Amino acid sequence: MTHRVKTAAQVIALAGVAGLLALLVWSVVHQQHAPGVGSMAPAFTLRRLDGPGTISLASYRGKPVVLNFWASWCEPCKSEAAVLERDWATYRHHGVVFLGVDYHDLNSDARRFVSAHALTFPMLQDGSGSVTGRYGISQVPETYVLNRQGRVVAHLRGPITDPGFAGQFQTAISKARA
Amino acid sequence: MLRFAAVFVAALVFAAPASAACSHPRTSLDYLQGQVMCPTCHTTLAMSDSQAAQQIKGFIAKRIAACWTAQQIETALVANYGQGILAAPSHKGFDLLAWWLPIVGVLAGALVLAFGVWRWSRRKEPEEPDEPTDSGLDEETERRLDDLLARFD
Numbered sequence: 001m002t003h004r005v006k007t008a009a010q011v012i013a014l015a016g017v018a019g020l021l022a023l024l025v026w027s028v029v030h031q032q033h034a035p036g037v038g039s040m041a042p043a044f045t046l047r048r049l050d051g052p053g054t055i056s057l058a059s060y061r062g063k064p065v066v067l068n069f070w071a072s073w074c075e076p077c078k079s080e081a082a083v084l085e086r087d088w089a090t091y092r093h094h095g096v097v098f099l100g101v102d103y104h105d106l107n108s109d110a111r112r113f114v115s116a117h118a119l120t121f122p123m124l125q126d127g128s129g130s131v132t133g134r135y136g137i138s139q140v141p142e143t144y145v146l147n148r149q150g151r152v153v154a155h156l157r158g159p160i161t162d163p164g165f166a167g168q169f170q171t172a173i174s175k176a177r178a
Numbered sequence: 179m180l181r182f183a184a185v186f187v188a189a190l191v192f193a194a195p196a197s198a199a200c201s202h203p204r205t206s207l208d209y210l211q212g213q214v215m216c217p218t219c220h221t222t223l224a225m226s227d228s229q230a231a232q233q234i235k236g237f238i239a240k241r242i243a244a245c246w247t248a249q250q251i252e253t254a255l256v257a258n259y260g261q262g263i264l265a266a267p268s269h270k271g272f273d274l275l276a277w278w279l280p281i282v283g284v285l286a287g288a289l290v291l292a293f294g295v296w297r298w299s300r301r302k303e304p305e306e307p308d309e310p311t312d313s314g315l316d317e318e319t320e321r322r323l324d325d326l327l328a329r330f331d
Contacts, residue, residue, distance in 0.1 A: 009290075073229040104217035104230050106237055107258055128260030129217060 034136025041146050042134040046124035064176035066098045067144040071105040072113035074140045080159040081117040088121045103132045145172035205248040
């Protein structure tokens with residue numbers, strides 16, 4: 001009887017250790033990384049910030065997409081907003097889609113930000129950060145440029161107004177349109 | 179003295195309407211800072227000074243001033259950020275596991291400990307001798323000793 005209890009305890013302990021190990025492997029395998037250049041951009045459907053309904057990334061397949069992640073509490077996003085709006089006004093006539101994804105933000109503050117900066121491209125809300133997590137966003141602003149097939153052409157970590165990105169953003173849009 | 183009186187009167191004038199407007203005890207920013215997470219740094223608001231945390235603290239302070247209850251403020255934050263904004267998991271569905279598993283774990287540990295102690299104490303118990311110990315005397319001497327002792331009875 002004692003031997004049986006001892007064996008059962010050992011089996012339970014071993015199962016516990018195996019379970020913890022499996023959990024560790026699962027978390028490592030499912031760790032979220034930013035999609036690299038050339039890989040498919042993670043699909044998503046998000047609620048609109050600037051109106052009712054949702055927008056899904058898949059609905060823009062066949063068009064180049066500029067995906068900008070921002071937040072109203074982010075200082076660099078303020079200076080970037082005007083440049084994005086200007087570029088949107090230029091590139092929209094060439095079939096390029098601009099999408100803004102508001103990250104970990106209060107919807108009311110985000111709407112005020114959009115209104116204050118007179119942004120007219122579609123805005124989406126990701127309050128929970130589930131989509132931004134899949135894009136490996138660690139700071140805002142960050143911008144992805146996707147080609148017509150939905151593959152990543154460029155990932156700019158920081159405002160596109162950053163002197164280092166000045167040429168890169170335009171080049172990435174040209175590549176995405178090709 | 180006059181300055182103190184002026185400050186006291188001003189405090190009464192401004193504070194009285196605010197507290198009178200609430201029909202329930204006002205919740206505090208300190209309390210909610212421990213209940214709400216900073217979404218970008220994954221610590222409670224109390225431990226964070228990030229811009230996102232500052233924004234939420236401002237939101238909470240305004241709602242407290244407007245007499246919102248802690249529950250109402252938490253509900254509004256969950257609607258905006260999702261359930262992950264709360265430091266503690268909810269008391270329903272899958273989240274219940276987070277509440278019950280530690281209790282089950284502690285109980286299971288206590289059971290295992292109790293069983294171990296019980297077994298250990300049984301092993302340490304001194305064994306009762308089955309027979310009286312041998313005196314080391316031969317039968318004749320023992321008999322004579324018994325006779326001698328019998329005289330004193």
